[in-house]
Amino acid sequence: MKRTMLSGNEAIARGAFEAGVKVASAYPGTPSTEILENITRYPTVDASWAPNEKVALEVGIGASFGGGRALVAMKHVGVNVAADPLFTLSYTGVRGGLVLVTADDPELHSSQNEQDNRNYAKFAKMPMFEPADSQEALDFTRLALEVSEQFDTPVFLRSTTRISHSKSVVEIGEPVTSLPDTSIKKDPAKFVMLPGNARKRHVVIEDRLHRMEEWACQQPFNRIEIGEGKIGVITSGVSYLYAKETLPEADILKLGMVYPLPKQLIRDFASRYDTLYVIEELDPFIEEQVRAMGIAVHGKDILPICGELTPGRLKKALTGKEDVPFHAPQEPLPNRPPNMCPGCPHRSVFLTLNRLKAFVTGDIGCYTLGFMEPLSAMDTCICMGASIGNATGMAKVLNAEEAQRIVAVIGDSTFLHTGINGLMDMVYNNSKATVLILDNRTTAMTGRQENPGSGYTLAGDPSYRIDIEALCRSVGVKNVTVVDPYDIDHTRTVIKAEMERPEVSVVIARRACMLVKRDPVKRQAALKVDAEKCTGCKACLQLGCPAIEWQPDAGDKGKAVINPLLCCGCGLCPQMCHFDAIGGHSEG
Amino acid sequence: MKDKVTNVLISGVGGQGILLASEVLSEVLMLAGYDVKKNEIHGMAQRGGSVVSHIRFGTKVYSSIIPEGEGDILLGFELLETYRYLPLLRKGAKIIVNDLKILPPPVTLGKETYPDNVQAKIQQAFPDTLLVKGADLAKQVGNPRTVNMALLGAMSGALPIDNQLWTDTLRCMVPERFLEANLEAFTLGSRAALACS
Ligand code: SF4
Ligand code: SF4
Ligand code: SF4
Numbered sequence: 001m002k003r004t005m006l007s008g009n010e011a012i013a014r015g016a017f018e019a020g021v022k023v024a025s026a027y028p029g030t031p032s033t034e035i036l037e038n039i040t041r042y043p044t045v046d047a048s049w050a051p052n053e054k055v056a057l058e059v060g061i062g063a064s065f066g067g068g069r070a071l072v073a074m075k076h077v078g079v080n081v082a083a084d085p086l087f088t089l090s091y092t093g094v095r096g097g098l099v100l101v102t103a104d105d106p107e108l109h110s111s112q113n114e115q116d117n118r119n120y121a122k123f124a125k126m127p128m129f130e131p132a133d134s135q136e137a138l139d140f141t142r143l144a145l146e147v148s149e150q151f152d153t154p155v156f157l158r159s160t161t162r163i164s165h166s167k168s169v170v171e172i173g174e175p176v177t178s179l180p181d182t183s184i185k186k187d188p189a190k191f192v193m194l195p196g197n198a199r200k201r202h203v204v205i206e207d208r209l210h211r212m213e214e215w216a217c218q219q220p221f222n223r224i225e226i227g228e229g230k231i232g233v234i235t236s237g238v239s240y241l242y243a244k245e246t247l248p249e250a251d252i253l254k255l256g257m258v259y260p261l262p263k264q265l266i267r268d269f270a271s272r273y274d275t276l277y278v279i280e281e282l283d284p285f286i287e288e289q290v291r292a293m294g295i296a297v298h299g300k301d302i303l304p305i306c307g308e309l310t311p312g313r314l315k316k317a318l319t320g321k322e323d324v325p326f327h328a329p330q331e332p333l334p335n336r337p338p339n340m341c342p343g344c345p346h347r348s349v350f351l352t353l354n355r356l357k358a359f360v361t362g363d364i365g366c367y368t369l370g371f372m373e374p375l376s377a378m379d380t381c382i383c384m385g386a387s388i389g390n391a392t393g394m395a396k397v398l399n400a401e402e403a404q405r406i407v408a409v410i411g412d413s414t415f416l417h418t419g420i421n422g423l424m425d426m427v428y429n430n431s432k433a434t435v436l437i438l439d440n441r442t443t444a445m446t447g448r449q450e451n452p453g454s455g456y457t458l459a460g461d462p463s464y465r466i467d468i469e470a471l472c473r474s475v476g477v478k479n480v481t482v483v484d485p486y487d488i489d490h491t492r493t494v495i496k497a498e499m500e501r502p503e504v505s506v507v508i509a510r511r512a513c514m515l516v517k518r519d520p521v522k523r524q525a526a527l528k529v530d531a532e533k534c535t536g537c538k539a540c541l542q543l544g545c546p547a548i549e550w551q552p553d554a555g556d557k558g559k560a561v562i563n564p565l566l567c568c569g570c571g572l573c574p575q576m577c578h579f580d581a582i583g584g585h586s587e588g
Numbered sequence: 589m590k591d592k593v594t595n596v597l598i599s600g601v602g603g604q605g606i607l608l609a610s611e612v613l614s615e616v617l618m619l620a621g622y623d624v625k626k627n628e629i630h631g632m633a634q635r636g637g638s639v640v641s642h643i644r645f646g647t648k649v650y651s652s653i654i655p656e657g658e659g660d661i662l663l664g665f666e667l668l669e670t671y672r673y674l675p676l677l678r679k680g681a682k683i684i685v686n687d688l689k690i691l692p693p694p695v696t697l698g699k700e701t702y703p704d705n706v707q708a709k710i711q712q713a714f715p716d717t718l719l720v721k722g723a724d725l726a727k728q729v730g731n732p733r734t735v736n737m738a739l740l741g742a743m744s745g746a747l748p749i750d751n752q753l754w755t756d757t758l759r760c761m762v763p764e765r766f767l768e769a770n771l772e773a774f775t776l777g778s779r780a781a782l783a784c785s
Contacts, residue, residue, distance in 0.1 A: 004618075005611075005618050005624065005626070162652065162653070165627060165628065165629065167611075167614055169618055169623060169624055241651040241652075242650075242651055244650045245650045310651075310655075311653060311655050315655075322656075323656035324656065325656045325657045325675030326677060326681075327674050327675070327677065327713040328675040329672070329709070331703055333671065333672055334668070334692045334695050334702065334703075335694060336601065336637055337637060338602065338635035339635055339636050339637075341636075373697070374697065541697055541698070546636055546693060546696065548696065549691055550695075550697060550698035552698055558698065
């Protein structure tokens with residue numbers, strides 16, 4: 001067997017390939033994105049980006065109903081979008097195995113909330129596996145697909161950021177050889193969820209959960225590791241690793257499947273200890289079920305419910321002792337927050353919105369960074385696609401003058417994800433707000449993935465590129481204007497005029513992301529500040545471009561300089577300078 | 589008894605090549621027969637944020653997170669981002685740090701200041717600190733993008749890995765057309781470290 005270093009996401013992709021998955025679909029979202037990107041290494045799998053998570057799951061369901069194995073992947077909040085088909089899929093069950101990967105983000109490293117998606121397993125009455133490292137990520141993906149067919153159920157595989165993005169040593173296996181053929185098979189009693197059929201299926205699911213609960217008591221993925229016999233710990237996923245490190249002497253019941261729980265196994269285990277802990281991240285998901293069985297345990301009475309569990313936090317909760325740094329800097333250190341890249345096409349749009357005193361209902365993408373100083377021009381951010389509906393609602397309650405200040409800002413990929421529905425509502429119900437679509441030709445935030453507006457597929461093949469202007473016009477928007485955000489004056493004139501217009505208008509600010517993968521943007525030579533001409537007025541600093549540095553000690557008031565290693569010559573800052581101090585490409 | 593796990597940190601600014609350096613390091617350690625875990629939060633890595641990668645190796649490694657006060661080696665690609673992660677180190681830890689300042693946004697905007705004498709403060713708390721002139725080494729190679737390999741080379745002497753394994757691994761991981769430059773940078777880095785020890 002071959003040993004290799006894989007991240008959790010790479011291991012899930014490998015597991016899908018080994019299990020003979022035929023179709024994989026996803027919408028990118030940190031920390032799940034690399035699963036689909038890695039599946040493209042295996043040509044036996046048909047892998048594609050869907051415009052949103054609901055569509056991704058529906059594609060997976062179709063593949064399963066045709067008899068093929070399917071994998072669908074998304075970040076935790078993506079499951080909210082896919083929840084509608086999900087709950088009914090639980091009723092129909094599957095034909096080919098179907099695994100839904102939910103990649104949760106405790107600590108909100110890159111998300112708008114830290115919901116614990118183990119709750120979805122209980123809510124949708126579906127089994128859920130939870131790997132603790134990359135080896136298990138691979139093994140459990142294979143297992144999940146087998147179990148899906150064995151019990152006629154969709155299966156969750158839950159990862160978290162620390163699983164998805166950590167690398168560890170994995171022994172990879174061989175692909176399975178015998179899989180059933182795909183074909184059309186009519187079975188309306190199972191696949192057509194009208195009330196009469198669905199009522200019968202509900203009985204089937206309840207029975208399925210009971211059978212799985214008993215079966216799980218004898219499966220190797222739920223295992224007991226014997227320590228010194230004094231303390232018992234029930235745990236799963238990444239928390240298992242922290243428990244092993246913090247309580248090396250404890251006896252551990254490590255659950256590979258967190259729903260349904262192996263109740264008899266838990267009862268037998270619990271009966272041996274005076275002190276029993278449930279060690280889990282976020283919600284008391286296992287703890288509440290164990291307590292409901294009448295077993296006394298320690299859990300969230302001592303462990304944090306918010307944020308990640310780390311070995312340090314676990315140690316503090318269990319022993320009261322904190323890890324002590326040997327040395328820590330005494331002074332406060334300047335933060336280094338992420339920033340839009342030099343030359344980012346979004347920058348001037350937010351500068352303009354700031355100057356026009358717009359109230360910006362925002363959305364999810366790189367442009368969410370537009371809320372930061374000095375641009376400070378994003379006022380709300382809820383979830384994918386929310387900006388447009390939020391703008392409509394706000395404009396409804398404000399007087400005409402204030403309603404004019406409301407601007408929804410959304411990226412191209414987010415617009416095609418779920419923003420388009422909000423735009424239909426806006427036109428249909430006669431809103432007064434303005435929509436700005438920042439079309440940078442890619443899904444930039446998650447690492448530049450393709451989307452239906454980029455003109456390429458996941459595999460990189462050219463595809464139909466959705467015409468966003470025509471799409472907006474077709475839902476009834478009369479005023480659609482395209483601007484180049486590198487032209488600050490024109491962008492400002494157009495946005496101002498459209499904000500004043502008392503009806504729906506869409507402004508598309510179109511320019512490719514600096515890092516776009518295909519048709520790469522050419523970097524221009526770096527610009528230079530002429531120190532003689534610079535008056536130190538700081539106007540150029542308002543762009544917040546990381547390449548423009550303030551030198552407080554230069555001249556009387558300080559001067560701006562441009563870092564030639566970072567500047568890409570986008571030409572925005574000269575438009576800010578009234579003293580003609582920025583120009584001339586610097587030599588070399 | 590639990591075998592001792594060795595804890596290595598690599599820190600710097602997103603876009604400096606930290607992820608590739610930590611990939612190479614963990615691959616080398618795996619090929620040397622260790623159990624290895626590596627982790628970093630990289631959602632923001634390409635947008636100039638602060639990045640730190642944790643690499644742990646030994647006979648058996650559980651968590652991929654290095655607890656405060658337990659880091660054995662820190663490879664810093666930038667001075668402030670080295671200074672920031674000192675709390676993760678144990679007493680007597682080894683530091684290899686690139687002689688480079690990159691100003692964070694609050695400093696370029698003139699709102700906050702870059703701390704003074706960072707290098708001296710690091711050296712004072714951790715006497716086993718090696719300052720590497722990464723940019724100069726990369727210039728000698730003739731490719732400014734090889735700084736990360738020069739730094740990795742400078743750290744290589746601190747790890748129980750023989751030179752041949754490093755070279756073989758780089759041959760597998762670095763694209764052909766950049767390979768010679770990267771190997772050269774790695775060698776220059778390891779020589780620079782030897783000259784100082
Ligand atoms: S990745 Fe692209 S869209 Fe995102 S900040 Fe950079 S240039 Fe802007
Ligand atoms: S806008 Fe012009 S004059 Fe003002 S600080 Fe910048 S370079 Fe100097
Ligand atoms: S031209 Fe000005 S705004 Fe554009 S990247 Fe260079 S310094 Fe930044």
